[in-house]
Amino acid sequence: MSNQAQNHEFQEWWNKQRGFLDKPDTTAFLTVEISNPTTSDPTVDKGHTRSARQLSWLWLLKFQQLATSLAWLTNGSVYLLRTANRRIATSRTDSPSDSSASSRRLYRIIKLFLLLVILLLCFELVAYFKGWHFSPPSMESAEAAVERAYAKWLEIRAGYLAPPLQSLTNVCIVLFLIQSVDRVVLMLGCFWIKFRKLRPVAAVEYDGSENVEDYPMVLVQIPMCNEREVYQQSISACCVQDWPKERMLIQVLDDSDELDAQLLIKAEVQKWQQRGVHILYRHRLIRTGYKAGNLKSAMNCDYVKDYEFVAIFDADFQPGPDFLKKTIPYFKGKDDLALVQTRWAFVNKDENLLTRLQNINLSFHFEVEQQVNGVFINFFGFNGTAGVWRIKALEECGGWLERTTVEDMDIAVRAHLCGWKFIYLNDVKCLCELPESYEAYKKQQHRWHSGPMQLFRLCFADTLRAKVSFGKKANLIFLFFLLRKLILPFYSFTLFCIILPLSMFLPEAELPAWVVCYIPGLMSILNILPAPRSFPFIVPYLLFENTMSVTKFNAMISGLFRLGSSYEWVVTKKLGRSSEADLVAFAEKESDPLVETTNLHRSSSESGLDALNKIETTKKSGKKKRNRLYRKELALALILLTASLRSLLSAQGIHFYFLLFQGISFLVVGLDLIGEQLIEGTYSSDPGKDLCSVLFFFGKGRWGSLKIIPEWWRSRRISAGHRFTAPLTASPPWRPFLVECRRKRLGMERDLDRGFDFVLLFLSRVSRSSDLIFLRLTGAHGVGQI
Numbered sequence: 074m075s076n077q078a079q080n081h082e083f084q085e086w087w088n089k090q091r092g093f094l095d096k097p098d099t100t101a102f103l104t105v106e107i108s109n110p111t112t113s114d115p116t117v118d119k120g121h122t123r124s125a126r127q128l129s130w131l132w133l134l135k136f137q138q139l140a141t142s143l144a145w146l147t148n149g150s151v152y153l154l155r156t157a158n159r160r161i162a163t164s165r166t167d168s169p170s171d172s173s174a175s176s177r178r179l180y181r182i183i184k185l186f187l188l189l190v191i192l193l194l195c196f197e198l199v200a201y202f203k204g205w206h207f208s209p210p211s212m213e214s215a216e217a218a219v220e221r222a223y224a225k226w227l228e229i230r231a232g233y234l235a236p237p238l239q240s241l242t243n244v245c246i247v248l249f250l251i252q253s254v255d256r257v258v259l260m261l262g263c264f265w266i267k268f269r270k271l272r273p274v275a276a277v278e279y280d281g282s283e284n285v286e287d288y289p290m291v292l293v294q295i296p297m298c299n300e301r302e303v304y305q306q307s308i309s310a311c312c313v314q315d316w317p318k319e320r321m322l323i324q325v326l327d328d329s330d331e332l333d334a335q336l337l338i339k340a341e342v343q344k345w346q347q348r349g350v351h352i353l354y355r356h357r358l359i360r361t362g363y364k365a366g367n368l369k370s371a372m373n374c375d376y377v378k379d380y381e382f383v384a385i386f387d388a389d390f391q392p393g394p395d396f397l398k399k400t401i402p403y404f405k406g407k408d409d410l411a412l413v414q415t416r417w418a419f420v421n422k423d424e425n426l427l428t429r430l431q432n433i434n435l436s437f438h439f440e441v442e443q444q445v446n447g448v449f450i451n452f453f454g455f456n457g458t459a460g461v462w463r464i465k466a467l468e469e470c471g472g473w474l475e476r477t478t479v480e481d482m483d484i485a486v487r488a489h490l491c492g493w494k495f496i497y498l499n500d501v502k503c504l505c506e507l508p509e510s511y512e513a514y515k516k517q518q519h520r521w522h523s524g525p526m527q528l529f530r531l532c533f534a535d536t537l538r539a540k541v542s543f544g545k546k547a548n549l550i551f552l553f554f555l556l557r558k559l560i561l562p563f564y565s566f567t568l569f570c571i572i573l574p575l576s577m578f579l580p581e582a583e584l585p586a587w588v589v590c591y592i593p594g595l596m597s598i599l600n601i602l603p604a605p606r607s608f609p610f611i612v613p614y615l616l617f618e619n620t621m622s623v624t625k626f627n628a629m630i631s632g633l634f635r636l637g638s639s640y641e642w643v644v645t646k647k648l649g650r651s652s653e654a655d656l657v658a659f660a661e662k663e664s665d666p667l668v669e670t671t672n673l674h675r676s677s678s679e680s681g682l683d684a685l686n687k688i689e690t691t692k693k694s695g696k697k698k699r700n701r702l703y704r705k706e707l708a709l710a711l712i713l714l715t716a717s718l719r720s721l722l723s724a725q726g727i728h729f730y731f732l733l734f735q736g737i738s739f740l741v742v743g744l745d746l747i748g749e750q751l752i753e754g755t756y757s758s759d760p761g762k763d764l765c766s767v768l769f770f771f772g773k774g775r776w777g778s779l780k781i782i783p784e785w786w787r788s789r790r791i792s793a794g795h796r797f798t799a800p801l802t803a804s805p806p807w808r809p810f811l812v813e814c815r816r817k818r819l820g821m822e823r824d825l826d827r828g829f830d831f832v833l834l835f836l837s838r839v840s841r842s843s844d845l846i847f848l849r850l851t852g853a854h855g856v857g858q859i
Contacts, residue, residue, distance in 0.1 A: 157744050176705075179627050183708045186571070190715045193578045196226070201722050235581035242572050246588055248564040253596055255556055260599050262445035271448050273496045275402035288320040289404075291397055292380040292464070296367045297338070297388035298328040298644050303506070304338050310391040312350045315398055322380065323352040326367045328360050362475030364457075365483075369473040372464075380464060387458040391420075391504040399501045400461045411466035411493035412485070414443065415459045418502035426610070427514060427748035428507045430617050433600060433607045435507075440499065440603035447497030450548060452489045457481030459503035466493045476531060479524030486532055486549065490539040508645050510749040511742065512701060516643040518621060519628040525558040526632030559629060566626035569619045570709055574716030574732065577723070586727045616738035617747075623705050706743030710736050 200206055200223050212228070215221040265271075279288070293311050297304055311323050323345075327338050335356060342354040357370055368385070371377075382401060386392060393399075400413045416439045422432040446453040457480070467473075470487040477483050485495070508514040536549055568588070576584045597615045601607055607614070630636070713736030720729040741747055 153746070156746060176627060179623075179630075180705050180708070183705055183712070187708050187712050187715075190574060190578065190712050190719075194715050194719055196223070197578065197719055197722060199223075206722065230579050231581050235579050238572065238575060238579055238582040241567070242576070242582055242584055245564045245568040245572060246585075248560050249568060249588065249592070252556060252561055252564070253592060255552065256596055256599055259441050259445050260602070262449060263441045263603075266444060266448055272500070273403055273447075273498065276405040276407070277402045279398045279402060285317045285320060288317050289382060289401060290380040291316065291321045291401065291461075292377060292383040293321060293323040294326055294368065294371055294383060294385050295323065295388060296326040296328065296364050296371075296385070298364075298367075299331050299334050300329075300388040300644070301331075301334045301337060303389040304334075305341055306391050307386060307388050308338075308341050308345065308352075310393075311386060312345045312348075312352060313394050314392070314396060315394045318349060318351055321351060321397070322376070323350065324371050325352065325354050326371050327354065327356045328364075328367050329356075330360065363478065363480075365473045365475045365480035368480070369475070372467070372472060377464065382461050383464055383467070384461045385458055386503070387505070389506040390417075390458050392459065393503070396501070396503065397461075400498065403496050403498075404461075404463060407494075409492065409494050410496060411463050411488045412455060412495040413461045414447070414453070414456060414495065414497045415501040415503050416440075416443075416497075416499050417456070417459060417505050419507050420504050421507055421509060424507075424509055425748055426613065427511060428509055429607060429610055430614050431507050431514065433604050433610070433614050434618075436604040436607075437600045437602075443497045444499050447495060450545070451494040451496070452545070452548075453485070453495055453497060454553070455481040455485035455495075459505070463493075466491075469493075477524050477527040478520050479528055482525060483528050483532075486528065487535075489545070489549070490532075490535060490541060492541065508748075511703075511745055511747055513645050514748065515624050515703075517645045518624050519631075520643065522558070522562060522625045522628035523632035525554065526629055527635070529554040529558065530633065530635075559633070562622060562625035562629045565619060565622035569735065570622060570713075573728070574712050577716040577719040577725070577728065577732070580723065584728075589731050590727050612734075613738075616735055617742070619735055620706065620738050620742050623709060627705075700745040703743045703745065706739050710739035710743055712736075713739060 197206075199219065203220070205220070205223055209227055210220050210224045212221065212224045215224045293314070295307055295311060297307070308323075308325060314321065325338060325342050327335060329335050329338065339354050339356075342352055345352050355371060357367065360366070362369065372383075377383075382404065384392075384397065384400070396415070400415065403413050404410055417435060419428070419432055419435070422428050443453045443456075466488055467484065470484060470491045470493070472484075473480055474483055489495075508517055533550070536546055539546065568584075572582075573584055573589065576582050593615055594611075597611050597618075601611055601614065713732050717729050717732035717736060720732055
């Protein structure tokens with residue numbers, strides 16, 4: 074009670090002080106006060122005096138804020154150290170895709186470079202404590218052997234090592250400036266488009282009053298491979314397109330090599346067939362050519378000749394019901410138009426730091442690069458999905474080829490060389506999912522940066538012989554391929570991971586501060602403009618882009634010189650995220666019978682699907698997911714941190730801070746502390762035997778991820794580092810969902826019925842300090858006790 078009284082007294086005092094300060098001066102007469110000059114002015118402290126109790130409360134509040142900040146920093150540091158220690162002790166190094174010859178060769182080079190800089194740092198430390206940094210010795214004045222060795226080292230580095238390093242530095246700076254100018258020009262083009270409101274115009278508009286024959290025949294293709302987490306939402310989104318059924322055919326092109334995945338996808342197709350949708354299931358017996366081979370096989374069907382356009386969606390893409398009505402009209406009256414590409418929108422862009430940084434990159438790609446190239450030169454790289462092709466254009470340019478891992482860019486380049494034009498629609502968005510783990514993102518980036526170099530080597534001669542203008546040839550070779558696909562990863566890795574740390578040990582080769590800090594910072598600001606909500610992440614974005622340069626450089630070299638890893642295709646892992654709008658739609662139970670989500674197990678016409686879904690529930694978890702260590706990133710982290718110590722000896726402020734934070738960034742990535750965090754464990758697929766506690770995270774009004782702690786962990790202390798991450802529509806045993814959760818602070822209730830066997834029930838308490846709701850994962854026939 075005494076504490077409450079003190080709080081009340083303090084609040085009353087503060088209200089009086091605030092009222093005194095804010096009170097307007099309404100005095101209508103003049104007051105003159107005469108005082109002794111030797112005495113202090115009594116008005117100076119008027120309204121600002123504090124009692125001892127008030128001052129003690131003020132300092133107590135400040136101390137509490139300081140203690141909270143220190144506790145947060147301490148807990149974060151301890152958690153980081155414990156996680157790093159556990160990761161080093163239990164994690165495997167690198168992913169299988171990094172075990173190629175080129176990757177091992179690059180790692181050996183980086184390791185030798187690390188040994189070199191450590192040796193040089195030891196040498197420089199001896200020189201620093203001897204005072205040789207301030208008065209360098211010469212060969213004539215040197216007495217001790219170490220002093221003579223250091224004097225000889227000074228001569229060697231000044232006469233033989235620094236000049237070639239300075240030349241390489243100047244070349245990279247020129248390339249860096251050229252690439253920066255390209256970015257500025259793209260941004261100016263984007264500003265011009267916004268200012269002039271330039272956008273493609275459709276010749277017609279489908280409002281539903283047309284005859285069925287007025288709608289062109291459209292083929293919809295959904296290629297997929299072992300993507301059990303997302304097959305339902307992509308198939309459902311395509312089946313509910315607002316397009317006449319008799320004028321549309323959907324091909325589900327399943328390349329899965331897992332039998333249970335094939336059965337589940339086939340059952341989903343049968344479900345929509347029974348609802349009257351024209352949909353076919355195709356599975357190849359000879360699975361060659363990856364996605365290109367899958368699409369090529371589908372286009373060889375006899376019935377394809379009856380269709381005029383083909384829309385392509387990857388398995389994790391969810392087009393809106395009006396997608397075809399927003400894209401097909403642009404082909405009307407434009408016989409030379411081959412492609413209409415739409416923008417990607419991400420359902421999980423706020424899931425973690427990795428997805429936020431990816432969103433910055435892809436927002437710039439779509440908002441600036443694709444839009445500017447589409448408006449001014451009618452050419453850009455096809456993104457492989459969320460686009461509509463004219464089938465005649467595909468056939469004329471040779472169809473899908475299996476020669477590279479970027480079949481989308483391949484066919485776009487060949488169509489461009491044949492004279493076809495492209496249109497990009499920035500205001501038509503297609504929902505999809507970003508990779509949430511660094512392992513999946515790294516594999517994706519390796520394929521995206523090795524494939525263009527394969528393609529450049531294969532189509533260079535065709536580009537020179539093509540019957541297009543010289544300007545289009547120059548744009549394709551110098552801008553599209555060389556500048557944005559080859560030069561960018563080359564100078565980024567060489568300048569910031571090789572030259573910068575070397576220049577600390579070879580100070581005669583200077584790297585200006587504006588190259589290290591100011592120009593990269595300006596370019597980061599330009600890159601982040603299309604995603605203004607991401608401005609708080611501008612520094613992590615700059616550091617992470619430099620960190621990813623090692624992966625992109627390795628991929629570029631692999632593709633350019635036809636190394637083995639360049640032809641490796643790894644399907645990007647999806648987790649089946651659903652957007653908040655999707656969840657609301659499920660809760661509202663839309664009245665349209667075609668879109669209505671019915672219980673799959675209770676449908677009489679689909680009684681056989683119960684057994685198929687049990688396959689998914691009883692699938693063995695043979696492969697345990699765990700975070701990995703990445704050797705190249707860890708070695709580069711040690712190199713940069715070592716160079717930062719050397720720059721500290723030379724009192725190079727900007728270089729020191731950049732090397733320090735860049736080294737920490739490499740260390741975080743090398744320990745796989747960015748993105749999805751997993752712990753090693755086992756679980757039972759039987760919900761009656763293995764009940765799990767579930768933490769459902771609400772992040773600023775957005776649906777987040779399920780944090781699942783298995784039974785064997787429940788008896789232990791649960792902390793932030795011990796959460797098993799699983800998606801909202803994840804693989805078994807988390808295949809819900811009837812979700813009944815209640816958020817007390819907002820009074821929010823949402824019910825979702827996906828027709829599966831697991832139920833999430835609200836558990837009892839809501840944490841006041843964070844937006845965590847504790848749920849209970851139970852079986853369908855009862856609630857387990859925890």
